[in-house]
Amino acid sequence: MPVPAGRGRGGGDRTGRPHRTTNTPQLPEDxxxxxxxxxxxxxxxxxxxxxxxxxxxxxxxxxxxxxxxxxxxxxxxGLIDDATFAETWVRSRHTYQGLGRRALAAELRRRGVADSVVAEAVAEVDADAEEERARQLVRRRLPSVAGRDEVTRVRRLVGMLARKGYSEGLALRVVRDELRKAGEETELLDDC
Structure with missing residues (x-):
């Protein structure tokens, strides 16, 4: 009985091709x-x-x-430069993953970047750009919370922004504004 590719005996990967043999050079002794x-x-x-x-x-x-x-x-x-790394990291993660300044700073610190370099890199994301990115995230998420009760909608949208590193005040304000623009009045956020 034939054995499906990637299963059972044989030295292949999932596609059925044999493993590559590489001539990776050994690390030097020095x-x-x-x-x-x-x-x-x-x-x-x-x-x-x-x-x-x-x-x-x-x-x-x-x-x-x-x-x-x-x-x-x-x-x-110039093969390693933490300032350039941090600047590129912030730009990329803010643009493509929608991370807020707080989350960006935490990620850079986890990677061992000095606090002064972190502060400088995160300062490149201005408040207006951060707010606009938060609005985009909420607009994209609105259809998935449609039909839910008011508390659930607000909790999920604010929670999503909080997990992405946006401040509580910004998250509440953006969610309130975007819900109103979508025609959904919410009394929960009237005090924000």
Missing amino acids: PEARARELCLRMLTSRPRTRAELHRTLLRRGIEAEVAERVLSRFDEV
Whole structure:
């Protein structure tokens, strides 16, 4: 009985093709060369912060002082730049995922970006742009809460904005305004 592709015996993937054999070069023995190679491999997939690279190097057995030397050199030649990373990250995540300033700052801090760099990058998102993005998110979500009771509509819309890092005041104001524009009066938010 034939075995479906990707199941049972055989060395293939789900498509039935055999596994690729790659001639991935081994990492060098010299710790500094090994650290450089690891960093370059990580940076080819996407930009990374200095702290992300540092954590990975330590996890891979590179001594802290060797990691610092390599990362300092990468800094000097411009291969890692936390300010540029933060600026690009903020622009991308705000535009495509609709994250508010608070969520953007939290993500950058988790990635090890310094507070001063975080503040500068997040300041690029002005209040008007943040509010407009929140309005777009609410408008897009309105059809999915149509037909729900008033409390549920408000709770879901405000909750969605809160999870995306928008302040409570902004979330309440935007939801109230957008519900009114959609012709849905809400007494819950009259005090906002």
